[in-house]
Amino acid sequence: MTPARSRRPGAPTRTERGIPEATVARLPVYLRALTALSDSGIATASSEDLATAAGVNSAKLRKDLSYLGSYGTRGVGYDVEYLRYQIAREIGVTQDWAVVIVGIGNLGHALANYSGFGTRGFRIVALLDADPTLVGEQIGDMIVRDFAELEEIVAADRVSIGVITTPAGPAQEVCDRLVSAGVTSILNFAPVVLTVPTGVDIRKVDLSIELQILAYHEQRKSGEAALPEVPELPAMNGVVSDLPSVGGGVGA
Amino acid sequence: MTPARSRRPGAPTRTERGIPEATVARLPVYLRALTALSDSGIATASSEDLATAAGVNSAKLRKDLSYLGSYGTRGVGYDVEYLRYQIAREIGVTQDWAVVIVGIGNLGHALANYSGFGTRGFRIVALLDADPTLVGEQIGDMIVRDFAELEEIVAADRVSIGVITTPAGPAQEVCDRLVSAGVTSILNFAPVVLTVPTGVDIRKVDLSIELQILAYHEQRKSGEAALPEVPELPAMNGVVSDLPSVGGGVGA
DNA sequence: TCGATTTTGTTCTCACGTTCACAAGCTCCT
DNA sequence: AGGAGCTTGTGAACGTGAGAACAAAATCGA
Numbered sequence: 001m002t003p004a005r006s007r008r009p010g011a012p013t014r015t016e017r018g019i020p021e022a023t024v025a026r027l028p029v030y031l032r033a034l035t036a037l038s039d040s041g042i043a044t045a046s047s048e049d050l051a052t053a054a055g056v057n058s059a060k061l062r063k064d065l066s067y068l069g070s071y072g073t074r075g076v077g078y079d080v081e082y083l084r085y086q087i088a089r090e091i092g093v094t095q096d097w098a099v100v101i102v103g104i105g106n107l108g109h110a111l112a113n114y115s116g117f118g119t120r121g122f123r124i125v126a127l128l129d130a131d132p133t134l135v136g137e138q139i140g141d142m143i144v145r146d147f148a149e150l151e152e153i154v155a156a157d158r159v160s161i162g163v164i165t166t167p168a169g170p171a172q173e174v175c176d177r178l179v180s181a182g183v184t185s186i187l188n189f190a191p192v193v194l195t196v197p198t199g200v201d202i203r204k205v206d207l208s209i210e211l212q213i214l215a216y217h218e219q220r221k222s223g224e225a226a227l228p229e230v231p232e233l234p235a236m237n238g239v240v241s242d243l244p245s246v247g248g249g250v251g252a
Numbered sequence: 253m254t255p256a257r258s259r260r261p262g263a264p265t266r267t268e269r270g271i272p273e274a275t276v277a278r279l280p281v282y283l284r285a286l287t288a289l290s291d292s293g294i295a296t297a298s299s300e301d302l303a304t305a306a307g308v309n310s311a312k313l314r315k316d317l318s319y320l321g322s323y324g325t326r327g328v329g330y331d332v333e334y335l336r337y338q339i340a341r342e343i344g345v346t347q348d349w350a351v352v353i354v355g356i357g358n359l360g361h362a363l364a365n366y367s368g369f370g371t372r373g374f375r376i377v378a379l380l381d382a383d384p385t386l387v388g389e390q391i392g393d394m395i396v397r398d399f400a401e402l403e404e405i406v407a408a409d410r411v412s413i414g415v416i417t418t419p420a421g422p423a424q425e426v427c428d429r430l431v432s433a434g435v436t437s438i439l440n441f442a443p444v445v446l447t448v449p450t451g452v453d454i455r456k457v458d459l460s461i462e463l464q465i466l467a468y469h470e471q472r473k474s475g476e477a478a479l480p481e482v483p484e485l486p487a488m489n490g491v492v493s494d495l496p497s498v499g500g501g502v503g504a
Numbered sequence: 505t506c507g508a509t510t511t512t513g514t515t516c517t518c519a520c521g522t523t524c525a526c527a528a529g530c531t532c533c534t
Numbered sequence: 535a536g537g538a539g540c541t542t543g544t545g546a547a548c549g550t551g552a553g554a555a556c557a558a559a560a561t562c563g564a
Binding site for chain 2: 097122184187205206215
């Protein structure tokens with residue numbers, strides 16, 4: 001997903017603020033590293049220092065920063081506070097973004113309490129669920145409201161970001177409602193592929209996929225060139241049934 | 253992270269089971285799509301069908317599958333059950349992986365209850381926390397145990413995967429303990445960059461980073477070529493202080 | 505048996521991302 | 535004032551990934 005942002009082919013490409021997607025994904029990491037350095041009372045840092053703190057190599061970091069402009073000083077390094085502000089501004093977290101969370105199960109509950117969301121730049125304006133037994137429950141300083149109020153809330157609070165923490169089943173429907181209510185960015189925790197119209201950005205966080213990627217590498221380590229050879233299908237024309245039930249369905 | 257797996261430069265490269273990382277990351281998606289098709293009673297699917305279900309394009313899907321071998325039939329498509337098994341085996345989820353979760357706060361709590369972890373292929377063998385007031389608490393059918401028991405548990409249950417859901421502060425220390433106890437794959441939810449020795453794989457899930465990436469794109473949409481111009485540092489030689497406190501620190 | 509049709513597996517090309525290496529530019533010391 | 539020593543910013547080389555396009559192989563119908 002995350003459709004290629006307007007890259008008009010024959011455009012002048014002046015400065016055409018086109019920061020590569022890979023770089024955008026690292027800017028928040030740099031921001032966090034800068035905040036940590038700042039909290040330690042460090043006023044200036046070289047690309048080497050920053051790169052170490054962010055867990056990348058210094059050449060990549062310098063190239064990434066160069067897309068934003070020339071914010072360093074040769075022979076010296078980067079001013080921590082200044083660079084921090086520039087990155088924050090570029091990302092857009094110098095302003096507040098209103099966020100709704102839909103689906104107050106275990107995960108939604110956790111996110112509602114998660115101080116990470118409290119990170120300056122984001123403000124949870126509503127917790128929504130369609131289950132009447134959950135509506136009215138207090139979580140932190142918020143009260144769970146009915147999903148039916150979505151449109152009203154989005155309009156009133158200019159909500160542009162929605163977080164989906166429902167089970168897989170209702171996720172697409174919830175997504176559609178969010179989009180038609182005017183939400184244009186979605187963070188999806190439900191284990192399904194969501195379809196959205198162009199212009200809407202969607203990102204996915206999927207725990208079981210992460211685990212499976214780890215498992216793949218883990219298998220490499222233990223097996224080490226001794227992967228059980230392919231069964232080489234004995235009489236493979238029909239359907240193989242009674243296979244161990246693996247993978248996917250994480251639903252309801 | 254995820255260091256390039258043994259890619260000996262001048263090696264014969266026979267079949268050298270070298271599946272590109274980008275492909276590995278998509279295999280779990282295909283697996284889920286296949287499981288969904290299987291549950292719908294569909295026995296055969298073309299690359300086009302599968303690609304739609306997985307949210308990718310068919311050329312990419314075919315190329316991905318070709319790294320595993322030739323499991324399709326030209327003119328027909330793929331046998332859903334057979335392909336599902338092959339991918340599951342390649343990923344390594346036909347066997348069970350023992351997992352420990354460290355840090356039973358809101359998020360750890362949610363993960364412990366999360367049915368997604370119950371996905372066949374992974375088995376939570378322990379919930380650990382260093383806080384004595386949490387130890388002994390029952391969550392689902394498990395009881396929270398003391399972090400001090402880590403080494404014992406890892407050895408007894410051959411744990412190879414650890415999940416860190418502690419605050420940022422203790423995360424690196426927990427990580428070190430996991431590694432020295434013998435865990436070789438780590439899924440980190442704490443908002444810090446963890447350092448691990450070679451041979452240990454680490455993956456990171458970071459909610460606030462995902463939100464910030466969305467915010468960046470969101471800013472583009474609303475501002476649309478009208479990003480507030482750079483303050484162009486008035487007398488920038490010292491430290492700029494009193495900037496809005498943005499970003500990073502999501503700690504404790 | 506043979507040709508039409510379908511769909512895979514693969515090759516080729518292009519775009520993107522990473523890394524190297526170095527010139528440009530700043531500071532500090534003599 | 536001038537040179538030595540750092541560190542940034544960037545051009546160029548390299549590697550990886552994506553997509554188009556097509557040849558190879560299987561089925562089906564006549």
